[in-house]
Amino acid sequence: MLIVEIIVSFFLLLGAFFALAGSIGLYRLKDFFTRLHGPTKATTLGVGSMAVASAIYFSFHLEGISLHEVLITFFLFVTAPISAHFLAKAARHQRIHEDKGHPDSD
Amino acid sequence: MLSIAIAIAFAMMTLAQLLNLYRLFKGPSLPDRILALDTMYINSIALFVLLGIFFDTTTYFEAALIVAVMGFISTVATSKYLMRGDIVE
Numbered sequence: 001m002l003i004v005e006i007i008v009s010f011f012l013l014l015g016a017f018f019a020l021a022g023s024i025g026l027y028r029l030k031d032f033f034t035r036l037h038g039p040t041k042a043t044t045l046g047v048g049s050m051a052v053a054s055a056i057y058f059s060f061h062l063e064g065i066s067l068h069e070v071l072i073t074f075f076l077f078v079t080a081p082i083s084a085h086f087l088a089k090a091a092r093h094q095r096i097h098e099d100k101g102h103p104d105s106d
Numbered sequence: 107m108l109s110i111a112i113a114i115a116f117a118m119m120t121l122a123q124l125l126n127l128y129r130l131f132k133g134p135s136l137p138d139r140i141l142a143l144d145t146m147y148i149n150s151i152a153l154f155v156l157l158g159i160f161f162d163t164t165t166y167f168e169a170a171l172i173v174a175v176m177g178f179i180s181t182v183a184t185s186k187y188l189m190r191g192d193i194v195e
Contacts, residue, residue, distance in 0.1 A: 016152075032141075035141065043145055045154075068167060090136075090137050
């Protein structure tokens with residue numbers, strides 16, 4: 001039972017680290033199109049890892065294996081690129097980068 | 107050992123939510139605020155998962171799944187509104 005606790009703790013801390021890294025990227029980066037990368041990649045990986053930790057924990061603490069947390073991971077991994085694509089299109093429509101010397105703004 | 111890891115993870119997720127809240131209030135443009143709100147949705151899923159492990163119950167799973175679906179739909183709807191001025195045309 002100790003090895004299960006070690007594995008669950010590892011996945012929890014890995015997930016919290018990646019989620020925090022995504023939010024620090026959202027806080028610190030200077031342009032919207034660079035800020036878009038932190039939450040949509042790092043945070044998705046972090047929360048998916050924490051859901052996997054929950055699946056491992058409940059597989060060993062209840063009877064039977066518990067796979068429904070993988071549903072959250074799958075849903076997040078499918079929908080994160082779609083929302084990032086929509087946000088990038090909305091930002092281009094708002095023309096928020098045209099005064100900063102961006103390569104696209106000639 | 108698991109209780110220490112859960113406490114550290116709670117602290118890190120709370121710090122992440124505060125950084126998202128800063129970007130939500132400060133964000134210079136509207137897509138910044140939508141992105142911060144979407145990140146807050148996803149981090150609240152992580153907090154629900156942590157609560158489920160902490161209290162040793164599977165009750166919070168449905169709440170996490172509903173928050174995931176509603177966060178995705180609201181992000182797509184608000185981005186569509188910014189693009190077109192309308193959600194469903």
